[in-house]
Amino acid sequence: xxxxxxxxxxxxxxxxxxxxxxxxxxxxxxxxxxxxxxxxxxxxxxxxxxxxxxxxxxxxxxxxxxxxxxxxxxxxxxxxxxxxxxxxxxxxxxxxxxxxxxxxxxxxxxxxxxxxxxxxxxxxxxxxxxxxxxxxxxxxxxxxxxxxxxxxxxxxxxxxxxxxxxxxxxxxxxxxxxxxxxxxxxxxxxxxxxxxxxxxxxxxxxxxxxxxxxxxxxxxxxxxxxxxxxxxxxxxxxxxxxxxxxxxxxxxxxxxxxxxxxxxxxxxxxxxxxxxxxxx
Amino acid sequence: xxxxxxxxxxxxxxxxxxxxxxxxxxxxxxxxxxxxxxxxxxxxxxxxxxxxxxxxxxxxxxxxxxxxxxxxxxxxxxxxxxxxxxxxxxxxxxxxxxxxxxxxxxxxxxxxxxxxxxxxxxxxxxxxxxxxxxxxxxxxxxxxxxxxxxxxxxxxxxxxxxxxxxxxxxxxxxxxxxxxxxxxxxxxxxxxxxxxxxxxxxxxxxxx
Numbered sequence: 371x372x373x374x375x376x377x378x379x380x381x382x383x384x385x386x387x388x389x390x391x392x393x394x395x396x397x398x399x400x401x402x403x404x405x406x407x408x409x410x411x412x413x414x415x416x417x418x419x420x421x422x423x424x425x426x427x428x429x430x431x432x433x434x435x436x437x438x439x440x441x442x443x444x445x446x447x448x449x450x451x452x453x454x455x456x457x458x459x460x461x462x463x464x465x466x467x468x469x470x471x472x473x474x475x476x477x478x479x480x481x482x483x484x485x486x487x488x489x490x491x492x493x494x495x496x497x498x499x500x501x502x503x504x505x506x507x508x509x510x511x512x513x514x515x516x517x518x519x520x521x522x523x524x525x526x527x528x529x530x531x532x533x534x535x536x537x538x539x540x541x542x543x544x545x546x547x548x549x550x551x552x553x554x555x556x557x558x559x560x561x562x563x564x565x566x567x568x569x570x571x572x573x574x575x576x577x578x579x580x581x582x583x584x585x586x587x588x589x590x591x592x593x594x595x596x597x598x599x600x601x602x603x604x605x606x607x608x609x610x611x612x613x614x615x616x617x618x619x620x621x622x623x624x625x626x627x628x629x630x631x632x633x634x635x636x637x638x639x640x641x642x643x644x645x646x647x648x649x650x
Numbered sequence: 651x652x653x654x655x656x657x658x659x660x661x662x663x664x665x666x667x668x669x670x671x672x673x674x675x676x677x678x679x680x681x682x683x684x685x686x687x688x689x690x691x692x693x694x695x696x697x698x699x700x701x702x703x704x705x706x707x708x709x710x711x712x713x714x715x716x717x718x719x720x721x722x723x724x725x726x727x728x729x730x731x732x733x734x735x736x737x738x739x740x741x742x743x744x745x746x747x748x749x750x751x752x753x754x755x756x757x758x759x760x761x762x763x764x765x766x767x768x769x770x771x772x773x774x775x776x777x778x779x780x781x782x783x784x785x786x787x788x789x790x791x792x793x794x795x796x797x798x799x800x801x802x803x804x805x806x807x808x809x810x811x812x813x814x815x816x817x818x819x820x821x822x823x824x825x826x827x828x829x830x831x832x833x834x835x836x837x838x839x840x841x842x843x844x845x846x847x848x849x850x851x852x853x854x855x856x857x858x
Contacts, residue, residue, distance in 0.1 A: 419719050421858040444721040455716035457661040457707040464660045471653030472720050521719075 371433055373397045373519050373551035374418070379427035381417055386575060388413055391427070393570045393580040398548045400541070402566030402583065403555040404642055410575040411555040415523050418553075419449065431519065445473065448512030452524040454504040458497035462490060462507055473515035481514035488536065502533045509537060513544065520544065520552045526561050538564055559638040563587075569638060571645055578645045586641055591624040591633030603627060610648035621648070654722065654730035655737070658704040665703050669696050677749060686750040687768045697742030698776045701735035702783060706792040715858040728788070728853050732846045735780050739773070770834050777838025781845035789852045 374395040381388040388410050395401040405411050416422040418429055420437055429436040431443045456465065462485055470476045485492060488506040496504060505525060512520060520541070526534045542565060544550055556562055562569065563583070570580040579586075593603060600611065600618045607626035612619045621644040624633060636644075673693055680689035708714060717727055754765070782802070787795040 416858070421715060421718050423857060441721045441723060444719065447719070449716075449719040451715065455712040457657070457711045457713060459661055459664055459707065460657070464657075468653045468657045468660070471656055472722065 371397050372430070373399075373432060374401070374553055375428075375430040375433070376414070376418070377428040379414065379417055379429060380425040381413060381422060382425055383413075386410070386413075388417070388575045391572070391575070391577055393577055395551055395553055395568070397551050398545075399567040400545060400552040400554060400565050402559075402562030402569045402638070403553055403572065404557060404559060404562060404569060404638065405572035406557060406642075406646060409572045411572055412523055413575075414572065415521060415553070415555060418521065419444075445475070445515070446518045448515065448517035448520045450505075450508050450512045450520070450522045450525040452527050453501075454496060454508040454511075456496060459495060461493050461495050462510075463492045465507075465511060469511065469514065475515045477514050477516060480516075481510055484510035484513065484540070502529050505529060506533070506537070509540065513540070518550055520550075520554075522552065522554045522556075524556055525554070526556060526558055534558070534561060541565055559642060563638055569641075571642055573646050579641075583638070586638065587635065589624055590636050590641065591622050591627065592636050592640060593620045593622055593627070593631055593633055594618075603631065610644040610650060612644060612648040619644075651722065651726040651730045651733075654717070654727060655734050658701075658730070658734050661707045662700045662704050665700060666697075669700075672696065673745075681753055684753070686753040687765070687772075689753070690746050690750050690769065691772045693746040694739060694742045694772055694776050695779075697745070698735055698739045698780060700738050701731060701780065702787055702792070704734060705731065705784075705787050709792050712858070714856075718858055724854050725850050728850045729846060731784060731788075732780075732842060732849075735784070736777075736842070739776060743773075767828070767831050770831050774831075774834035774838040777835065777842050781838070781841040785845055785849045785852060788849045 372394040374393075376394065377392050379388055379391040386408070391410070391414055393401075403411050403414070413422060417424045418431065418436060420440055431439075432446065434443060436443060460468075466476075466478055466481055469481075470478065482492070484490075485507070488503075488510065490503050490507050490510065491499070496507070499507065509525065522541075526537055529537070538561060541552060541554070545552065545565075552565075554562065554566060566583050568581065569583050569586055571578045590609070593600065594617065596617045600608075600620050603620060603622060604626055607622045608620050609623065610621045621636065621641065622631075622633065627633065673696065676689055676692050680686060708717075714727070718724070750765075783795075783799065786798050786802075789795075790798055
């Protein structure tokens with residue numbers, strides 16, 4: 371079963387639109403959702419959560435329509451935005467008391483364990499917490515009702531590598547249960563390389579690719595050379611080309627290229643740059 | 651929904667404590683001026699209007715973006731604000747009434763019927779004010795809401811000034827209305843209920 375299924379999602383704003391966005395996240399996997407700022411990642415996520423109303427298209431979470439079964443779906447998801455959106459005069463202990471009334475499955479013990487693990491002060495007001503602390507609190511809030519699906523919108527942006535590593539470990543721990551799934555939007559591609567099983571790339575409101583991470587990293591290769599050398603590559607093997615100051619780079623399908631060509635292993639960032647800035 | 655009300659009460663807790671000092675000052679003034687009705691009006695308004703403060707805190711932190719990821723319906727989110735405001739009004743009355751009876755006991759303003767009329771008017775006015783303010787703040791947010799509010803205050807004044815000669819004597823009108831004052835709080839509650847329906851429609855159309 372798919373935890374998330376999106377078909378032909380369409381949403382229009384002035385100056386920007388999501389165009390027929392389609393992808394799915396199989397249950398038990400982590401989907402990395404990449405794209406530059408303003409590519410449409412947050413808009414897609416907000417449409418999924420019904421924070422924005424879609425023009426047309428179909429969004430299924432746990433196989434159910436996201437508007438028709440909104441409340442039952444929302445009992446099983448945890449959401450983390452790029453900041454903690456709760457009134458700043460509250461503290462972590464007060465949030466526990468509030469959430470206990472919101473979720474039947476709220477686990478106070480687990481919540482305070484995570485806060486202790488992250489050294490988040492229990493009684494300090496949110497406005498007095500650092501950005502890193504706020505994000506850790508936000509993640510503890512998203513996990514403490516034991517959701518089946520985490521929807522993360524840039525949860526690690528603006529955080530230092532140490533905190534990011536702690537947070538990624540927690541997500542990996544969450545994925546120990548094979549019924550759990552994560553949609554992880556980020557432009558920090560190194561984070562996704564660590565935990566994602568699939569990568570979906572969005573650019574200008576359109577999905578450019580949605581594939582398994584291993585296929586991207588092991589089936590693709592980068593050839594660097596001058597224009598003549600690139601012209602010798604079989605045309606059907608070339609996915610994207612980029613012209614730079616020192617020649618031409620080509621993203622190619624590794625298996626379609628003769629071993630005589632020396633290929634470099636691409637990173638997710640390389641692939642993203644080829645798709646966004648390169649040409650066919 | 652209980653969670654939302656608890657959250658709002660926690661959020662405005664500090665604000666309420668700060669307002670307690672204002673109330674103490676007014677209490678001294680009311681005793682000095684022997685004006686218990688004024689004290690009642692001020693306490694009820696200060697406490698009731700905290701529902702608007704709660705909305706402002708929500709807006710500042712983009713709470714609605716988060717609240718709508720939780721298993722709470724949009725209708726309940728709005729209803730919680732209305733229940734909160736009525737709850738605050740009841741708290742205001744519980745705080746104010748013993749003080750007022752105490753003041754009345756020691757002053758000459760012991761006329762219960764007269765006081766009951768004033769009480770009804772104040773409660774009805776506070777409920778109507780909420781019925782008008784809440785949809786405006788939910789629709790426009792606290793900054794634009796304030797502008798709309800000021801405009802709304804000026805328009806009736808302006809119209810009143812324009813058509814003054816066509817309007818019958820106010821004192822006479824009020825005297826005629828006196829029997830209806832007993833039902834005024836119920837009319838206020840009805841307005842608040844209608845207002846909550848309007849706010850829910852507005853909120854359901856909103857995007858976050």
